[in-house]
Amino acid sequence: MAVITGLSLWLIPILIVIILMYGLYKRVPAYELFVEGGKEGFSLAVSIMPFLVGMLTAIGVFRASGAMDALTQALRPVLSVIGMPPELVPLALLRPISGTGALGLMAELIKVHGADSFIGRLASVMQGSTDTTFYIVTVYFGAVGIHKIGDSIKVGLLADAVGVICSVWIVTWAFGP
Amino acid sequence: MINIIWVALFCIGIFYAAINGTMAQVNKAIFSSASEAVTLCLGLASVLIFWLGLMKIAEKSGLLDKLAHLFRPLIRRIFPEVPAGHPAMGYIMSNLIANLFGLGNAATPMGIKAMEELKKLNGGRNTPSRSMITLLALNTSGMTLIPATVIAIRMQYDSKAPAAIVGPTLLATLCTTISALLIDRYFYYRRKRKEKK
Numbered sequence: 001m002a003v004i005t006g007l008s009l010w011l012i013p014i015l016i017v018i019i020l021m022y023g024l025y026k027r028v029p030a031y032e033l034f035v036e037g038g039k040e041g042f043s044l045a046v047s048i049m050p051f052l053v054g055m056l057t058a059i060g061v062f063r064a065s066g067a068m069d070a071l072t073q074a075l076r077p078v079l080s081v082i083g084m085p086p087e088l089v090p091l092a093l094l095r096p097i098s099g100t101g102a103l104g105l106m107a108e109l110i111k112v113h114g115a116d117s118f119i120g121r122l123a124s125v126m127q128g129s130t131d132t133t134f135y136i137v138t139v140y141f142g143a144v145g146i147h148k149i150g151d152s153i154k155v156g157l158l159a160d161a162v163g164v165i166c167s168v169w170i171v172t173w174a175f176g177p
Numbered sequence: 178m179i180n181i182i183w184v185a186l187f188c189i190g191i192f193y194a195a196i197n198g199t200m201a202q203v204n205k206a207i208f209s210s211a212s213e214a215v216t217l218c219l220g221l222a223s224v225l226i227f228w229l230g231l232m233k234i235a236e237k238s239g240l241l242d243k244l245a246h247l248f249r250p251l252i253r254r255i256f257p258e259v260p261a262g263h264p265a266m267g268y269i270m271s272n273l274i275a276n277l278f279g280l281g282n283a284a285t286p287m288g289i290k291a292m293e294e295l296k297k298l299n300g301g302r303n304t305p306s307r308s309m310i311t312l313l314a315l316n317t318s319g320m321t322l323i324p325a326t327v328i329a330i331r332m333q334y335d336s337k338a339p340a341a342i343v344g345p346t347l348l349a350t351l352c353t354t355i356s357a358l359l360i361d362r363y364f365y366y367r368r369k370r371k372e373k374k
Contacts, residue, residue: 007344012323019235026238037233041225045218052214058186060210064202065194096317098179107217107330115336124342128327129349131319136288140313141305143289144296148304151364155310156317158360163318163353167345170352174345 005174048100055104063108084168087119091126092164096133096157103127122171130163217333224329232280241278245270255315255358256308258298265294269312279321288316311361318357320350 023030062068072086079086087109095102106127113119133156141149194203235241245267252270259265268291275284291312299306305313324346331339 003344005341005344007347008338008341011343011347012340015323016231019231019238019240022240023234023238028234028238030234033233033237034230036230037236038226038230040233041227041229042222044229045222045225048221049215049218052218053211054183056210056214056217057207058183058190060206061190061194061203062186063190064206065190065199066197067190067193070193094182097182101179101182103326103330104214106327107334110330110334110336111213115331115334116338116341120331120334120336121342121345124324124327124331125346125349128321128324128342128346129319129353131317133317136316137313139285140288140292140316141309144292146292146296146303146305146309150305150310151361151368152305152310152313155314155357155361155364159314159318159353159357162356162360163349166352166356167349170345170348174348175341 048103051100052104052107055098055101056108059105059108063112082165082168083172084164085119085122087113088122088126091123092160095126095130096160097135099132099135102132118171118175121175122167125167125171126164129167130160133157133160217330220333221326221329224325224332228279228323228325232278235278236280236283241271241274245274248273255311258306258308259295263294263298265291265298265308268294272312273315273320276316277320277322279323279325284316288312307365310364311358314357314361315354318350318353320354322347 020030023033059068068090072089075086075089079089091102091105091109094105106123109123110120115121115124133153137149137152137156141147141152190203194200248270249266252266252273253259253261256266256269259269268287272284272287272291275281275287292309295306295309295312296302299309323343327342327346328339331342
C-alpha cells in the first residue's frame with residue numbers, strides 16, 4: 001500500500017523531469033513545443049464543453065427528481081455481494097458507452113460525495129481504468145470497413161466488467177472502505 | 178445508444194418529479210448543472226493545457242518512439258501473426274504508447290492506420306482477424322499512466338490529494354488490460370475449436 005501511495009506522489013514529477021531532460025538532450029525547442037501542445041489541450045477542453053453541459057444537465061435532472069436514489073436503493077442488495085456501492089452502477093453502465101457521459105457522471109459523484117470519499121475515489125479509478133468500448137469498436141472497425149465485429153464487443157465488455165470489480169477491490173485495499 | 182440514454186435520463190427524471198412532487202428541485206438542477214459544467218470545463222483546461230503541452234515535447238523529442246522500441250519484444254508476443262518489420266507493428270506500438278500517455282487524439286489515427294495494415298494482412302476481408310480483435314481489446318481496456326482529466330476534476334472539487342488515485346488507477350488498468358488479453362485469447366481458441374468441428 002505504501003508503494004501505491006508513493007507511486008501516486010512521485011510518478012508525475014518523475015515523468016516531467018524525464019520528458020524535459022530528454023527534450024534538452026535532443027535539443028528540441030521545449031517551451032515552444034509546450035505552447036503548441038497546450039493549444040491542443042485548450043481546444044480539447046472547449047470542445048468537450050457542450051458534451052458536459054448536456055450530460056450534467058440530464059444527470060442533474062435525474063438526480064434532483066429522486067429517480068437516482070430510487071434506482072440505487074433498488075440495486076443495493078445485489079451489489080453488496082462484491083462490496084460495490086450502488087451509487088456507482090450508473091457510472092459502470094455508462095462508461096463503455098460514452099466517454100464524456102461517464103466523465104460528467106464521475107464529476108457529479110465527486111461533487112455529491114466528496115473527492116476523497118470512498119465513492120469519489122472509486123469513481124475516479126473506474127473512470128481512469130477502462131475506456132469507451134463501444135466508441136472504440138465503432139471508430140476503429142468503422143474506419144477500415146469491418147462490418148462483422150466478431151467477438152470484439154464481448155471481449156471489451158467482459159474486460160470492462162473485470163475492471164469494475166478490480167477497481168472496487170483495489171480502492172478498498174489502498175484506502176480502506 | 179447514447180441518444181436513447183440521454184433522452185431517457187431527462188424524461189424519466191421529469192416524469193418521476195411529476196409523480197413525487199420534486200419539480201422545484203428539477204427546475205433548479207437544470208440551470209445549476211449547466212453552469213457547473215461550464216465551470217468544470219474551464220477547470221479542466223488548466224490540466225489539459227499543461228499535460229498535452231508536456232506530451233508534445235515527449236512526442237517531438239522522440240521519447241515516445243524510443244519507448245515504443247523498448248516495448249517491441251512484448252508487443253511481438255501479443256501479436257504473433259504480424260511479421261517482424263511489417264508497418265502494422267510500428268502503428269500498433271505508436272497507438273499503445275500514445276494511449277499509455279493519455280493522448281487519445283494521437284492514439285486514434287495511429288490505431289486506425291494499424292487496423293488498415295492488419296486488414297491488408299488479413300487479405301482485405303471484412304471480418305476481423307485475431308490481431309485486430311487483440312488490438313481492439315488493448316484499446317478498450319484503457320491503459321493510462323496518468324489520468325489527467327480525472328485529476329483535474331478532483332482538483333475542481335477540492336480534493337486534498339487529487340493525484341492519490343494514480344497508483345490505484347494504474348493497478349486497476351493493469352488488471353483490465355491483462356484480463357482483456359486473457360479473454361481475447363479464450364475467445365480465439367473457442368473460435369478455433371468451432372472451426373475444427
